[in-house]
Structures are given as structure tokens and as C-alpha cells.
Amino acid sequence: MAKTMLGEVAPNFTLVDLHGNKVSLSDYKGHPVVLNFWATYCPPCKLEMPWFQELANEYKSKGLVVLGVDQDDGMAVKDVAAAAQKIGVTYPILMPNGDVSKSYQLGDYIPDTFYIDKSGRIVDQTVGAHSRDEMEADIQKTIESGGE
Amino acid sequence: MHSRLILRSLARLALLGAAALCGSSVWLAPSACAQQIQFGLTPAAHHGHVQLLSDNVQVIAGAPHVVQLWFRVEDGFHINSHAPLDQLLIPTRLQLKLADGVKVIGETYPAGSSFRLQMGSGELMSVYQGRFPVSVRLVAPRGESTLTGVLHYQACGAASCYPPQSLAVRVALSGQ
Numbered sequence: 234m235a236k237t238m239l240g241e242v243a244p245n246f247t248l249v250d251l252h253g254n255k256v257s258l259s260d261y262k263g264h265p266v267v268l269n270f271w272a273t274y275c276p277p278c279k280l281e282m283p284w285f286q287e288l289a290n291e292y293k294s295k296g297l298v299v300l301g302v303d304q305d306d307g308m309a310v311k312d313v314a315a316a317a318q319k320i321g322v323t324y325p326i327l328m329p330n331g332d333v334s335k336s337y338q339l340g341d342y343i344p345d346t347f348y349i350d351k352s353g354r355i356v357d358q359t360v361g362a363h364s365r366d367e368m369e370a371d372i373q374k375t376i377e378s379g380g381e
Numbered sequence: 382m383h384s385r386l387i388l389r390s391l392a393r394l395a396l397l398g399a400a401a402l403c404g405s406s407v408w409l410a411p412s413a414c415a416q417q418i419q420f421g422l423t424p425a426a427h428h429g430h431v432q433l434l435s436d437n438v439q440v441i442a443g444a445p446h447v448v449q450l451w452f453r454v455e456d457g458f459h460i461n462s463h464a465p466l467d468q469l470l471i472p473t474r475l476q477l478k479l480a481d482g483v484k485v486i487g488e489t490y491p492a493g494s495s496f497r498l499q500m501g502s503g504e505l506m507s508v509y510q511g512r513f514p515v516s517v518r519l520v521a522p523r524g525e526s527t528l529t530g531v532l533h534y535q536a537c538g539a540a541s542c543y544p545p546q547s548l549a550v551r552v553a554l555s556g557q
Contacts, residue, residue, distance in 0.1 A: 273469045274535050275542035276504050306544065316469055342541040361540035362500060 239358055243268070243349040244336035248302065248327035251314045256300070256327055258349075264296045265375040266349040270339060272304040273316040277362035278344040284365040286322045288372055295376045296351075299324040302333060304343055348372065350379030429546045430455040430536040434512065442523035442556030445486060449514040450475070450552060452532065459508035460534040462493025466507050470535070471545050475515045477530035482522040483554065489516040499539060521556040528552045 243266075247257040258266065269285060271278035282301065289299040303313050303326060310328060317326045339345050340360065348357040348371050356378045357371045434451040454460055461470045477485045491514060493507030519528070532548040 272542070272544075274471050274545065276467070276470070276498055276506060276537065277500070277540050277542060279469075280498060280500055280502075280504065304544075319469070342538075342543045344541065361538075363540075364500065 237358055238338060238347070238355045241355055242353050243347060243355050244333075246330070246333045246336065248330055248333060250325050250327055251310055251317065256325055258300075258353075261298045261300075262353065263351050264298045265292075265351055265372070265379070267297070267299045267372065267375070268302065268337075268347040268349060269299065270302045270304050270334070270337070270343050270345040272343055273308065273313065274305070275343050279320050281344055281346075281362050281368065282320050282322050284368055286324060287365075288369055289324050292372060292376060297372060297376060301326045303327065303329050304334070304339075305329065346371075348375040350375050352379035354379065429548060430458045430543065431460060431532065431534055431546070431548050433532070433548060433550055433552075435552050437553045437555065438528075439555045439557060440519070440521045442521055445518055445520055448517045448519060448528070448552075448554070450517060450528075450550065451512055451514050452509075452548075453512050454510055454536070456511075458536050458538050459496055459506075459510045460536045462507040462509055463490035464493065464507060466505060470506070471533070473509060473532065473534040475517070475530060475532050475550065477517065477528065477550070480529060481526045483526050483528055484520040485528075486518040486520070489518070491515075521554045523556045526554045526556065528554055 243258060245258045247255050250256050258268070267285060269281070271282060285299045289297060301317070301322065301324060305313060306329070313326060313328065337345070337347065342360070344360070344362055346359045347355050350356045356375050359371065432453045432455070434453050435449070438448050440446045440448060460473050463472050463474065465472055473490070475488050477488070479485065491509070493509055496506045496508040496510070497503040498506070517528070528550070530550045532550055533545065534548070535545045536543045
């Protein structure tokens, strides 16, 4: 399973989104961030993602940012985009990079989600799908953490 | 902090696995089968969650013959059937090599069993769990030969999934 990174500073990364734009974690400094690793072949991931979208909308005024990092191996961008559309998410989906998986010490299964506060620290990390209530509680904790 | 994360996630996975194992349709209410809940990682019997059970098969030499290759999915896990209900899911597929004088005519897969995620709206899936056969129609030569290939599949537990895997298949055929 993934090693825990609780309390650590979230490693920065630069990945490419579905539109070809470079996205770095540091772009969102000062924002609470949910970083969710998922794949198109993972039904539990696809169950969580619409909840992340709902929560992203609900807590947008609190500065919440949700980023999805696809973990499919060799899948074309257009296919990942089609899957994201089918799942119903509009938050940024980033294409995979083995270095990011390594820096976040991912285990061999997904979903794997990191809750990063405004100061850039990981305040929670979950493996496997969780309920919407648990996700919301983690998001609230993340928003409240890290100072103003 | 480390132990909190590990215990929380493992407890979660154990509950989900137990709920799936005892067929409960009630989300996070596995009390009726609490004896199946185990905290901690389930020991993996083998890497990849799928095992080939067949290793030696007798066939009628020189004529089309159906051989059943049996596989076993590790308890608490499932793999997609050959015909998953969602086109994004990866079907189980046996890819056999043409070698050793064995002519493969085709494969037939069993229908999957229904599996519903025990969360949210509960997506319905077509999966293989436990033991399942793939029937291979082939023509084998007289004497000893070997059927080789790869089983492509993708495994999930109740709340998490593993990357697509390939299991090497090697079965001795005795043509009589």
C-alpha cells in the first residue's frame, strides 16, 4: 500500500492537463488542494469523482481546488478526456507521470487521495474509495488547516 | 499519524471486503457477518490475485477438442468478465500462442456474475470471482505438447483497484 506522507510538504510537480496546459501544484499555493490519483479502469475511483466535483463546487468559495491525476498506462489524452466527461468531472485532470507517482510514494492500487492544506502540507491521505461524508470531513479539515 | 492512516484505510478496506464477501447489500453494515472482518492486510496467496489451476490436460490427439483451463481469483477480489458492462473496464482475455504443434481454434468465456459496488449508487458490474474456466477449442498432436499464452485481466477489491496484469499460462497437453 501507499506509504503515509501525513505532515509532510506535498512534493511539487508539473503535469499536463487534458488541454495541453502545464499545471503545477505550486500554482495553487495558498489554496487547500485535493489531489486524487485515479484510472479509467477503476470503478471505485469513478464513484468518488462525481462527489469530488460536487464538493469542489460547494467549497469553491473557500478556495478549494481538486486535481485528478490519471494513472492509466499509455492511454491517449482524448480517451482520458472522454472518460472524464462520462464520469462528469470538470476539475483539472492531469496526465500521468511516473515521477509524480514515485514522489507521492503510491502503492500498487488506487484510488489514492492527498489532502493538502494552504501551507502545502499533507493533512490527510486516504487509500481506497471513501464515502462522500468522509471526503467532505477531510476537505473541511483541510480548509481549516494551514492558517489564513 | 502513520498508524492512524494505515488503520483507517485498512479498517475501511477490511469492512468493504467483508461486506462484499458475505454478500451484504447494506453499505457498511457487515455486522451479520462480522466474523469475516479481519483488520490488517489479507495475505496474498500469489502476486496479481489470479492463479492458473490447470497444469496438465489429456486430449484426443489430431481432432478438435475442448479443453477447460481453470483459474482462481483470490478471495475478496474480482476481475472483469470477458464482457464487462462498462466499456471503460478492461475485459479478461486469454491470448494463446501458436506453437508446439497445437492449433487453437478459439476460446469461449463464461458469463460473468453480477457484482455491485457497496457504495453510493452501487455500479453494477459483470465479474469473475473464485474459480472460473476458459474453454479452449484446439487440435493437439499425439504425445506431449505445451499450450502457452497469457491471461490479461484487471483486478479490484471492494474499494480499490490494481493495474492491468498479465498471467503467464503454461499447460501440458497429453495427446492420446
